Amino acid sequence: MITPRWNMRVLLALSGPPARYTETARKVAWLSNSKVHLVLRNLCDAGLVQRTEHDARHVTYAHTDRATTLLPVLPVIATWAEQYLEPKQPLPAIDQIEDSLTLLTRRHAAPILWTLKIRGETSGRALARTVMPDRNWTNIYPPLRQLVADGLVDTDGTGHPYRLSVSGEGLGRVFGALSAWSAGQPLTQAARHPVWGRQTTAQGSRAWVSHQNRTPAPAARAAVAVGPPTDRTAWNSTDLFSHAVPARPIAALPTGGIRR
Structure with missing residues (x-):
């Protein structure tokens, strides 16, 4: 389009x-x-x-x-190009937009980038099972090598997994804006994209209370003063369990074990 x-x-x-x-x-x-x-x-x-x-x-x-709602998306693409692409000489914004769209619309480029964003580091074979499940898995390598050459994907070499580069991770705003536009949503929804949007910390669920508890809360206990021990062996009904219960000696078991 x-x-x-x-x-x-x-x-x-x-x-x-x-x-x-x-x-x-x-x-x-x-x-x-x-x-x-x-x-x-x-x-x-x-x-x-x-x-x-x-x-x-x-x-x-x-x-x-x-088309009118598409126009605000174009500066987002141009901003990404200015930050991550490295032209030999300064380019007009329209050239940067066209160059960026050329990179992102190569065959299989978008599915590979989205899969790497979701899975993180992934092998070429695993990428092929997702991106081109009906084809020989080795067909994934030409578009992967192109994305590496374009600077959108990184790898440590043959046999190592692939991952998004810094430039590839920076595509979050671009894909988020394009997805919001294609879905007919305002550009403000770009940051909420389920894949490319910002991650938000989920708040813990709280118990639902239908009414306030009318039972008064128990009074806070007074701080215990530190002082010399006192001899309080008698139980005081006004100070429940305030005294120390003396430990009873454990009777020795009779020789020969427990009687039956």
Whole structure:
């Protein structure tokens, strides 16, 4: 929907009021007319652009509500690219967005990244069982090697498990934002993503009480003063078990064991 090349550039060219084809094509002058027509048709089919025919010679293109809610996601992608990608020279935000989407939309890239996020360090064979269960498990290695080359996955070498790199872990905000947008939820829900969202500490459950206890709480016992021992062998009814009970001597068992 948003990943074919030039889609995002044409979508951004339509920012603002509805525009005619010539006005849109002028903003992406490096594209041929046939390419602009193709991209506009794809964006209309994806539900991101609305084509309105006012009459036979007056046609305008404009963002749909779906496209409008996508625009706040783009700075999230650009921010991740600025932090983790290492271009040889500074790039415009649109180039960073396109480069990031290219990395994330390679075949099998997203399923591998999600599986590593859920499982942590995982072997190639275990990844293959999840990502491509109907294919030979060795087919997992070409996309894995590409993700390692892209800097999104780390490994200590042949035979060692794979894990997300720092850049891969940083994709949490990107995947969270894209998932919230695709589900039609506000961007504020990105941090609550079950896989890529922030982890929250679960609070312990408390017993449910239907009413307050009307029985007064027992008075706190006074602190025991430290002093010389007193001889209090008699039981005092006003001070329950306040005295020390003398230990009784244990009678010795008769020789030969317990009588039956």
